[in-house]
Amino acid sequence: MHSLEQSLDKALIEDIVTRTVDELTPHGLFNFNAPRQTLMGEGAILRIGEMLGKLGVTHVLVVADRVVHEKGLMKSMERSLERAGIEFTIYPAITQEPDETVVASATDLLTRNKADFVLGFGGGSALDAAKAIALTGSSQSSLHQLAEPGFSGRRSVGLGAVPTTAGTGSEVTDISVIMRADRLHKFVIKNGDLMPDLAIVDPGLMLNLPPMVTAATGIDALTHAIEAYAARNSHPLAKALAICAIQSIAEALPVVVGNGRDQAARLTMSTSSYKAGLAFSNSGLGLVHAISHQIGPRYNLAHGIANGILLPYVMKFNALVCQREYAAIAHMLGVTHAGMTEREQCMASIDAVRQLLSDIGLPEDLAGTDIRRDDFNAIATEALTDVCIATNPRDVTEVDIVKLLEEACGTKKNL
Ligand SMILES: NC(=O)c1ccc[n+]([C@@H]2O[C@H](COP(=O)([O-])OP(=O)(O)OC[C@H]3O[C@@H](n4cnc5c(N)ncnc54)[C@H](O)[C@@H]3O)[C@@H](O)[C@H]2O)c1
Ligand SMILES: [Fe+2]
Incomplete structure (x- = not known):
């Protein structure tokens, strides 16, 4: 009996020691998060229907920059989605760096249209708005909850980004920068689920950028x-x-x-x-x-x-x-x-x-x-x-x- 207790103690001590060593050994590790798929190059946008079709997408909510929409830069995307038989709703309401109000107003569109994919189309402002809409809308969490350290809301719709400026890199980041409703302060939400699943980078969309x-x-x-x-x-x-x-x-x-x-x-x-x-x-x-x-x-x-x-x-x-x-x-x-x-x-x-x-x-x-x-x-x-x-x-x-x-x-x- 005595020796059984001794061997149990020994096993326990060995377990504690190896666990501690295993905890302390890894150092200098880094995690790397990136979109699952990227299509880049002149004319890439013409393949969007095909790519979303392969992902099984049925309805896309496109959160777009108003100027980009008015300039007709979304026509190729529309043609490609139509050819692939994918329904879409365009929300061309992004006129400036996005705030809480614009995010809240589009979140409702996501559920009303039963969209299974959110696509940001524009500069960093439209992309960040789309990312925030996809995450808040599908995780039923508020922007404030998502901004709290340690709070992890999960996205349950697909997310894609088509940048029309070359600057923010928002198509490949896991952050979204949103203004408070008073438009005096910005806050940054960092969440692995803000990383788009798909980035389509077409420099042809940037040729007329002032x-x-x-x-x-x-x-x-x-x-x-x-x-x-x-x-x-x-x-x-x-x-x-x-x-x-x-x-x-x-x-x-x-x-x-x-x-x-x-x-x-x-x-x-x-x-x-x-x-x-x-x-x-x-x-x-x-x-x-x-x-x-x-x-x-x-x-x-x-x-x-x-x-x-x-x-x-x-x-x-x-x-x-x-x-x-x-x-x-x-x-x-x-x-x-x-x-x-x-x-x-x-x-x-x-x-x-x-x-x-x-x-x-x-x-x-x-x-x-x-x-x-x-x-x-x-x-x-x-x-x-x-x-x-x-x-x-x-x-x-x-x-x-x-x-x-x-x-x-x-x-x-x-x-
Ligand atoms: N999520 C991230 O990783 C990240 C990183 C850096 C910055 N940001 C945020 O991104 C926002 C800024 O984004 P931005 O610098 O791309 O500017 P923006 O999206 O606000 O666009 C700037 C202007 O360019 C116009 N525009 C965009 N594309 C055009 C085109 N192809 N042709 C003609 N006009 C066009 C827009 O209408 C707008 O007037 C800020 O809110 C910033 O905080 C986000
Ligand atoms: Fe920046």
Whole structure:
């Protein structure tokens, strides 16, 4: 009896030891989430009916950008769905960055039409609205519940994305950025089920994108790539995608801003935005996005414009801990030469980003906005609660953000 007890104890202790070792051994793991299927290239949209048919889809709710709809950019999709015998309802109500109200109004359409697939069609605004509608509508959860850390609503309808801008990468991310009803604050929902099942990326849909929108959205993609490359949680796969995107954006962005009908450059921007989106969705972002989510709504700045202004200032702040990463970025931006120290390369990357902003005609500081010094503390407090702050490579305090905003105000007087 005594020896049976002893052997039971021994087995129990062995079990505890192996469990503990098994718990502690894995480290540096990373998870990688991506759409199950992607079709990319000129004319890809003409295959949508075929692809959704194979998935057994019967009714698609298309959440679309109004301008994109009015410009007739959805005609090829409509023809393709009709040929495949798939019913669809177009909801072309996205006129600006989406808020809670627009999401709530379309959620009802999902059930009324018995749609089994939601397709976002447009820039990041339409895609984020579609993703939020698919998740809230089919999981019977509110946006607020979904935004709570740890709350996991499950999507039970299919989800697809057709981007018409090359910037947000929303077609390959598991996040949706939504404005509060007061349109003064944005919140970010991160949920594995926000990752689309299908991404259809057709650069032909972007040929008439105006130069200013092309520039702003392209800088958003560059910001994703730079923040993902240097992020605290970055990993080899995300870094590989990000660094590759940085190089191709630097080459193609000036070209598409100067000649929007350059098909090869539009394709390069679409693939770069896709790569940067995958990189940041799996590694996280940083301080640029944490602040931009606050100042964008407050001062009515487009997401890409706000990011572009902040990017060099945040890079300068983060340089303390990212010298090696920024030196590698300088290399990709083609601004290094033999004999440069790592520190010089790091600084050259920041100058190159400033030069790119100037070349493509984007503002380089907040001087043209309504920003006031009285707002700095509130912006800083809110930025510190943004989901993107956790992966910024350098620790950040409220004082740091206030100082950074002062610098980013540039020549603005009477703050
Ligand atoms: N989910 C994500 O991963 C993610 C990442 C970054 C940003 N975002 C969010 O995405 C939104 C911004 O998206 P965006 O930068 O793509 O801008 P957007 O979707 O707001 O579009 C910008 C403008 O371009 C127009 N437009 C779009 N496609 C066009 C085309 N092909 N031809 C002509 N005009 C066209 C739109 O009508 C709009 O006026 C913000 O809400 C931002 O917070 C989301
Ligand atoms: Fe962004």
